[in-house]
Amino acid sequence: MRRPKGRGRSWRRGEPGFDAAVLATSFNARDPGVRPDLLVEANDAEDVCRALQLARENGWPVSIVSGGHSWAQNHLREGGLLLSMARINGIAIDPASRTARVGPGCWGLDLDLALRPHGLFFPVAHAPDVALGGFLLQGGFGWGSRALGLATESLVGIDVILADGTQIHASATENADIFWAARGSGPGFFAVVLRYHLRLHPRPKVTAMKMQIFRQRHLDAVFRWADAVGASVARSVEFQMLITPRALGIFVPGIEVIAPVLAGSWEEARAAVRFIDASPIRQLASFTTPLVPMSTAFMSRTANITHFPPGVRWCADNIWTDAPIDDLLPGIHAIAETMPPAPSHSLWLNWHPPATRPDMAFSLEAKRYLAVYGEWKRGAEDARYADWATRQMAAMAPHAAGIQLADENLGRRPARFMKAENLARLERLRRTHDPAGLFRSWMGREDSLSGGAEDRVLEEDV
Ligand SMILES: Cc1cc2nc3c(=O)[nH]c(=O)nc-3n(C[C@H](O)[C@H](O)[C@H](O)COP(=O)(O)OP(=O)(O)OC[C@H]3O[C@@H](n4cnc5c(N)ncnc54)[C@H](O)[C@@H]3O)c2cc1C
Incomplete structure (x- = not known):
């Protein structure tokens, strides 16, 4: 993605430059062929209020980016108003109170770099250009989230603009229902976030990474080992594995075992990743790297080169799962064997959540997270690959506890993403705060709520 340049403006459908301006809002280079009637690139709160008024007057549903x-x-x-918040991206840090006020268009990388001179830290996303806007609404697992909690747990408040144009502040003590909804509703949120108020953390003294690479023929052994050690891995380590058609260093299909660690000292960091050197399958590895010091900004930028290049077409889907590894391995093999070309990949994240979290809309997780990301370059290949992620995760759905919104694919595969009682509460809050349904919700919502789609799990929930 590119950072937005110059002052934002409005673009009417069909005018020169309109298509390019709409498509430039999306990381995914696929063109779904639909267009809003109006794109408003907001510069400030007044622009947002004017856009919402225009939408109300014209009967336009509003989507937000x-x-x-x-x-x-x-x-x-198709149709309606698209409101871009990309230009509302300011960062104001108060080192004394360890808080920051940040616009929703702010990139994770920019916040990370701004906090570094103050010795402060926030668990931003792993790709540099993911903005806080959508990241915090869906929960947000970022650098250090296994230890620090979901990024949204470090929110102390939000400034939002409601459907009727009212600006309010929401926190645990003020408009608490809206604050509750903002932490986990993702694309189901029913207002515009204008500003986030963040609680900051001390910056970890050591950030480093260790990797171990295996050929694909060792898939069973690697996943069985990862599953067996998962619960005992220190929370300072974001132990994950990527299945990829072109693994680092060996350039053939393989499994990248990746262990970023955020720790208080080198001693602690080394101890935290010792399970990789001590592993019984170490001899099967093509190679193992030492623990290498690396800033989170460097790791994010590298991820964009190796795994998330811009300007390509994507499909993605995911499951949370607590199922036995023997039940999961056939589906994992199918993923590896049918994967589109590199840098397509599949992520196995060793999550093992804490026993409790604060009461918030986010309410569904499991010990392991499995996601698939298919990537291709040419429009002619859309028909071949566009449904790949959906098919893989649909096949594994019987072993899933649900999905998470970070990598949602709800338009193609409705699935449970929060507890039933939380979803019911979210829908009640939507009716209260957006009674005319001004704001669009997640794709496939109607199917999800009415049971019109293949997965009817949400029907009983609401
Ligand atoms: C390359 C890549 C890497 C990723 N890495 C991670 C990761 O490490 N951890 C993780 O948790 N997730 C990750 N994600 C998922 C990502 O966090 C979510 O897709 C998130 O929604 C993106 O936020 P955004 O503002 O960039 O996206 P957008 O597409 O702009 O926003 C997504 C949705 O959020 C809502 N929204 C956005 N802004 C506002 C606003 N101001 N007010 C109201 N509603 C709003 C809208 O419904 C919008 O459709 C990654 C995604 C990609 C493509």
Whole structure:
């Protein structure tokens, strides 16, 4: 993605430059072929209020985009108004109170770099250009989130503009229902976030990474080992594995075992990743790297080169799962064997959540997270690959506890993404705060709520 340049303006459908301006809002280079009637690139709160008024007057449903990293391109819909918050991206840090006020268009990388001189830290996303706008609404697992909690747990408040144009502040003590909804509703949120108020953390003294690479023929052994050690891995380590058609250093299909660690000292960091050197399958590895010091900004930028290059077409989907590894391996093999070309990949994230979290809309997770990301370059290949992620995760759905909104694919595969009682509460809040349904919700919402689609799990929930 590129950072927005110059002052934002409005673009009417069909005028020169309109198509390019709409498509530039999306990280995913696929063109779904739909267009809004009007695109408003907001510069400030007044622009947002004027846009909402225009939408109310014209009967236009409103979709919102900040960093445009929704894999599903949730903001691209036919007709209505598209409100871009990408230019509202300021950062104001108060080191004394360890808080920051940040616009929704702010990139994770920019916040990370701004906090560094103050010795402060926030668990931003792993790709540099994911904006806080959508990241915090869906929960947000970022650098250090296994230890620090979901990024949204470090929110102390939000400034939002409601459907009727009212500006309010929401926190645990003020408009608490809206604050509750903002932490986990993702594309189901029913207002515009204008500003986030963040609680900051001390910056970890050591950030480093260790890797181990295996050929694909060792898939069973690697996943069985990862599953067996998962619960005992220190929370300072974001132990994950990527299945990829072109693994680092060996350039053939393989599994990248990746262990970023954020720790208080080198001693602690080394101890935290010792399980990789001590592993019984170490001899099967093509190679193992030492623990190498690396800033989170460097790791994010590298991820964009190796795994998330811009200007390509994507499909994605995911499951949370607590199922036994023997039940999962056939589906994992199918993923590896049918994967589109590199840098397509599949992520196995060793999550093992804490026993409790604060009461918030986010309410569904499991010990392991499995996601698939298919990537291709040419429009002619859309028909071949566009449904790949959906098919893989649909096949594994019987072993899933649900999905998470970061990598949602709800337009193609409705699935449970929060507890039933939380979803019911979210829908009640939507009716209260957006009674006319001004704001669009997640794709496939109608199917999800009415049971019109293949997965009817949400029907009983609401
Ligand atoms: C390359 C890549 C890497 C990723 N890495 C991670 C990761 O490490 N951790 C993680 O948790 N997730 C990750 N994600 C998922 C990402 O966090 C979500 O897609 C998130 O929604 C992106 O936020 P955004 O503002 O960039 O996207 P957008 O597409 O702009 O926003 C997504 C949705 O959020 C809502 N929204 C956005 N801004 C506002 C606003 N101001 N007010 C109201 N509603 C709004 C809209 O419904 C919008 O459709 C990644 C995605 C990609 C493409």
